[in-house]
Amino acid sequence: MDGVTTAIFLLLLAIICLSLTFTASDKGQLPPGPKPLPILGNLLQLRSQDLLTSLTKLSKEYGSVYTVYLGPRRVVVLSGYQTVKEALVDKGEEFSGRGSYPVFFNFTKGNGLAFSNGDRWKVLRRWSIQILRNFGMGKKSIENQILEESSFLLEVLRNTEGKPFDPVFTLSRSVSNIICSVIFGRRFDYEDDRLLTIITFINDNFKIMSSPWGEMYNIFPNLLDWVPGPHRRLFQNYAGMKDLIARSIREHQDSLDPNSPRDFIDCFLIKMAQEKQDPLSHFQMDTLLMTTHNLLFGGTETVGTTLRHTFLILMKYPKIQARVQEEIDRVVGRSRSPTLEDRVSMPYTDAVIHEAQRFADIVPMNLPHRVIRDTPFRGFLIPKDTDVITLLNTVHYDPSQFKTPKEFNPEHFLDANQSFKKSPAFMPFSAGRRLCLGEPLARMELFLFLSSILQNFTLEPTVKPEDIDLTPISSGLGKVPRPFQLSIRAR
Numbered sequence: 153m154d155g156v157t158t159a160i161f162l163l164l165l166a167i168i169c170l171s172l173t174f175t176a177s178d179k180g181q182l183p184p185g186p187k188p189l190p191i192l193g194n195l196l197q198l199r200s201q202d203l204l205t206s207l208t209k210l211s212k213e214y215g216s217v218y219t220v221y222l223g224p225r226r227v228v229v230l231s232g233y234q235t236v237k238e239a240l241v242d243k244g245e246e247f248s249g250r251g252s253y254p255v256f257f258n259f260t261k262g263n264g265l266a267f268s269n270g271d272r273w274k275v276l277r278r279w280s281i282q283i284l285r286n287f288g289m290g291k292k293s294i295e296n297q298i299l300e301e302s303s304f305l306l307e308v309l310r311n312t313e314g315k316p317f318d319p320v321f322t323l324s325r326s327v328s329n330i331i332c333s334v335i336f337g338r339r340f341d342y343e344d345d346r347l348l349t350i351i352t353f354i355n356d357n358f359k360i361m362s363s364p365w366g367e368m369y370n371i372f373p374n375l376l377d378w379v380p381g382p383h384r385r386l387f388q389n390y391a392g393m394k395d396l397i398a399r400s401i402r403e404h405q406d407s408l409d410p411n412s413p414r415d416f417i418d419c420f421l422i423k424m425a426q427e428k429q430d431p432l433s434h435f436q437m438d439t440l441l442m443t444t445h446n447l448l449f450g451g452t453e454t455v456g457t458t459l460r461h462t463f464l465i466l467m468k469y470p471k472i473q474a475r476v477q478e479e480i481d482r483v484v485g486r487s488r489s490p491t492l493e494d495r496v497s498m499p500y501t502d503a504v505i506h507e508a509q510r511f512a513d514i515v516p517m518n519l520p521h522r523v524i525r526d527t528p529f530r531g532f533l534i535p536k537d538t539d540v541i542t543l544l545n546t547v548h549y550d551p552s553q554f555k556t557p558k559e560f561n562p563e564h565f566l567d568a569n570q571s572f573k574k575s576p577a578f579m580p581f582s583a584g585r586r587l588c589l590g591e592p593l594a595r596m597e598l599f600l601f602l603s604s605i606l607q608n609f610t611l612e613p614t615v616k617p618e619d620i621d622l623t624p625i626s627s628g629l630g631k632v633p634r635p636f637q638l639s640i641r642a643r
Contacts, residue, residue: 182228182534193223208231216235217230227539233553240521240582240584241583244585247584247585248521248585250267250269252370253519253520254369264446276434280443287415302489305605316637316639317637323601324453324456328350331452353390354452354453359626360382362626410425461512461633462602468617499571500570510578520539523537544579560622581594612638
């Protein structure tokens, strides 16, 4: 009994301490929010819906800046274009930290490009941007690789011969090959085990992270480490990806020519050798492993998922698809492939792609940020190291920025003369200091892949257009489109 009594006493003491933390810490400085319970935080207010819906609903009650407790973790939530822009752009330095995200952190341990902080993040980001540019990011050379990959994709689509198929792997293989060519120095055959393994692991993890299991793991990671469920596959997949990347790194080490780097991995290995004697160097083997994983994940899943959403949208609205095809025929014709130079002459196609990204809103809560110092913000004081969730869905669906935010409407990105019009509230790649460094590549891929496909084919649904459901199946980390099949008809 003494042991049980002691355990109960310690548990009660922990609850009291947590309760005092919730009620006393920074009182009068933090934004308002629902009253939390010890340990559970605000889970009772969040339990009835997915986290995205719940947080969006709370913003209507508590305003564009409020505090919520995800279990014991304190988070400030920002909603609406003006508020998010003020944080990420106007106060970009203060909000430049990366917040806690256990589904990634328990693998990366805060290492790598996307989830590091402080000097390590600044050094890795600056160096990575330069290396990626050297290998064609946003330049003509990478455009040629995308066009070449498009030709392989078009051949696969022709071979479907009009029969229904699931586009997930078909699109993911082509998209992933672009970032693979930058990282590994080569594209893979579509049946290559390495490419298929990468896509399988990444697609599966994106689904799990976007599910209730992924959401709960982010709130109670220590508890769910002991609970069976699909979330445990996350770390099996991570381990598999780490082994695959490590094998590729060993192959690079065996054939490395320091005077002639072939790809991102070669450049990182050379940088490691140059700073080998520096104990403070950020260029270590584990950093290379994690950074490579970050680039593969971001470069494979986001564009592939966006294309699938776009396919569904174009099949639901065949008149929009037909108008895009008419513009392609008029500007490009059928005798050559579309190029990036054509984009300025194709404002409607460009507007449809932007609107698809806005409407699909595939990373609706963004990756969490963190304030790196005590930060005055809209009459409140956000303490240093507080995590911040920026609700990008409230930016992309802000009625002050978009005339019909709940509808798919390419006119959001067209002016009165039907010329392409930018919107400051377009943030699918986030904004500010943590803006996705793959944005130039993703924009190129979306335009070239989609325009090439629609130049050659018409997308046809297996159900009536009015029966197509654009509602995603999950809205955690990402909005995953509902599984679907389609047929393609040669034009």
